[in-house]
Amino acid sequence: MKPFDFVQPRTVDEALAAWEPGAAWLGGGTNLVDLMKTGAVQPAKLIDITRLPGLDTIETRADGATRIGALVSNADLADDPGFARSFPMVAEALLSGASGQLRNVATVAGNIMQSPRDAFYRELDPPSDPLSGGASLAVLGTGGRVAAVNPSDFAVPLVALDAVVEVRGPGGAREIALADLHLPPGDAPGNSTALRPGELILALRLPAAAAGFAAHSRYLKVRDRTSFAFATASAAASLRIEGGRIAEARLALGAVAPRPWRVVEAEALLAGRAIDAGLFAEVAEVALSGAVAVGGNGWKIELARRTAARALAMAAAGTPARMPALPASPFAPQAGDLIHA
Amino acid sequence: MSLSIRLTINGAPREIALEDARVTLLDLLRERLALPGTKKGCDRGQCGACTVIVNGKRVNSCLTLAATLDGAQVTTIEGLATGDRLHPVQEAFIEQDGFQCGYCTPGQIMSAVGLIAEGRAGDDPERIREGMSGNICRCAAYHGITLAVQEATRRMAEAEKGDAA
Numbered sequence: 001m002k003p004f005d006f007v008q009p010r011t012v013d014e015a016l017a018a019w020e021p022g023a024a025w026l027g028g029g030t031n032l033v034d035l036m037k038t039g040a041v042q043p044a045k046l047i048d049i050t051r052l053p054g055l056d057t058i059e060t061r062a063d064g065a066t067r068i069g070a071l072v073s074n075a076d077l078a079d080d081p082g083f084a085r086s087f088p089m090v091a092e093a094l095l096s097g098a099s100g101q102l103r104n105v106a107t108v109a110g111n112i113m114q115s116p117r118d119a120f121y122r123e124l125d126p127p128s129d130p131l132s133g134g135a136s137l138a139v140l141g142t143g144g145r146v147a148a149v150n151p152s153d154f155a156v157p158l159v160a161l162d163a164v165v166e167v168r169g170p171g172g173a174r175e176i177a178l179a180d181l182h183l184p185p186g187d188a189p190g191n192s193t194a195l196r197p198g199e200l201i202l203a204l205r206l207p208a209a210a211a212g213f214a215a216h217s218r219y220l221k222v223r224d225r226t227s228f229a230f231a232t233a234s235a236a237a238s239l240r241i242e243g244g245r246i247a248e249a250r251l252a253l254g255a256v257a258p259r260p261w262r263v264v265e266a267e268a269l270l271a272g273r274a275i276d277a278g279l280f281a282e283v284a285e286v287a288l289s290g291a292v293a294v295g296g297n298g299w300k301i302e303l304a305r306r307t308a309a310r311a312l313a314m315a316a317a318g319t320p321a322r323m324p325a326l327p328a329s330p331f332a333p334q335a336g337d338l339i340h341a
Numbered sequence: 342m343s344l345s346i347r348l349t350i351n352g353a354p355r356e357i358a359l360e361d362a363r364v365t366l367l368d369l370l371r372e373r374l375a376l377p378g379t380k381k382g383c384d385r386g387q388c389g390a391c392t393v394i395v396n397g398k399r400v401n402s403c404l405t406l407a408a409t410l411d412g413a414q415v416t417t418i419e420g421l422a423t424g425d426r427l428h429p430v431q432e433a434f435i436e437q438d439g440f441q442c443g444y445c446t447p448g449q450i451m452s453a454v455g456l457i458a459e460g461r462a463g464d465d466p467e468r469i470r471e472g473m474s475g476n477i478c479r480c481a482a483y484h485g486i487t488l489a490v491q492e493a494t495r496r497m498a499e500a501e502k503g504d505a506a
Contacts, residue, residue: 001363004363004373006408008408008409009409013370025401026406026409029404029405030404032364033404033405033406034385034386034404037384037385046362046406048408048409050409051434075398079459098453099389099474099475100399100452100459100461100474100475101386101399101400101452102386102401102404104398104400105400105401105404105405127350207472217408226471226474227470227471227474228475290470291400301476325465325468326467326471327471
């Protein structure tokens with residue numbers, strides 16, 4: 001690891017003042033410290049933000065929105081009973097990511113800031129054959145480039161629920177829709193997000209309406225092993241059902257694009273329709289219609305299609321009464337009234 | 342650069358001068374504080390051999406920079422037993438054959454202590470396996486580990502009931 005300066009500001013103002021080119025924010029560090037060890041990331045200065053006050057709370061605002069402080073850990077958010085009740089697929093996605101040890105430390109802001117990772121992301125030199133890591137290459141949203149998928153589970157249901165990112169920086173405070181946080185590949189080399197230099201995430205916010213899907217919300221994640229693995233394909237599906245019909249739907253896919261991939265046209269197709277497996281297959285077909293295989297990963301397109309259809313069927317069956325033993329797993333119960341034993 | 346941190350390690354307050362902010366908690370424990378029970382496996386947060394409890398929660402000490410921990414309470418495998426009396430999780434690992442070579446065992450035990458405190462798994466073997474997925478055992482003693490966590494969970498719940506009565 002390259003040597004670096006280390007500072008521990010006590011206020012957000014102090015933290016922002018400490019920033020300089022080459023500096024990096026240190027939250028939980030589960031990603032950053034790992035990448036620093038291999039030399040893939042070499043900050044000249046670490047600004048430890050974990051002592052900043054007021055960034056580790058979950059609160060409901062007067063307008064009904066839920067505000068999650070940037071430093072809330074993945075585990076604390078998933079385990080917050082009120083949060084899990086209102087946003088069950090977000091809790092399920094969080095619990096399907098990483099390991100118990102990592103979730104205890106990793107922050108929510110760090111989670112959404114994970115860089116797209118291809119098979120070589122830890123290495124300093126680009127690979128001789130960038131197409132050899134097909135499982136981690138994006139099939140949607142690449143603009144014809146070879147790009148790695150965004151690895152976050154958490155960001156997938158968040159983008160489906162219109163999450164907003166609150167930031168502060170040298171230019172003051174602003175908000176970025178989570179859907180706009182991750183830049184299309186090639187737009188800004190060396191920078192994969194819309195954050196400007198020196199900007200710091202203070203909170204994530206879910207609008208009040210996002211809780212309206214709580215009764216029919218699932219995150220489904222297919223991976224190479226049952227636990228502690230990144231997704232090869234995932235889907236967050238939410239339905240608001242009124243009188244046996246879908247009043248409103250949300251659908252986002254993970255591990256297929258360089259960003260969490262919301263599929264608005266699929267959502268539009270679902271609105272007003274009766275629940276039906278044929279409909280879900282048709283909608284999933286539309287969701288993947290623009291996908292292009294790269295590096296021999298055509299299987300990912302078919303996998304994502306089936307994952308999306310199944311996640312919609314699981315959401316239609318209802319949110320389980322209790323978090324499944326294997327959160328987001330295809331081996332978890334499919335219907336809402338089943339509890340895995 | 343000189344950084345000074347105060348830690349409570351296994352109940353004992355320690356004042357530690359760090360010459361370099363690069364030192365991880367894992368290296369601090371093993372190289373500076375003569376506590377080699379915590380193991381270095383992958384050194385990248387994937388194997389769980391370095392698991393310790395920081396402020397009541399299980400963490401990978403290999404990914405934790407010591408400089409960030411001023412004021413923290415740290416419990417390692419060396420701090421689990423009370424004198425000669427083993428912790429219930431340690432006893433259960435012996436009784437249920439929860440290890441073979443033993444290298445991953447301190448991390449497995451600390452992770453199990455953390456999991457039981459989280460209350461996430463209860464004695465459901467599927468939930469225990471999921472909850473312990475951050476700890477790799479290359480001898481594949483997983484069956485014994487699951488039984489040990491189940492057994493320790495039951496015993497600790499009974500002991501708590503006994504204390505409350």
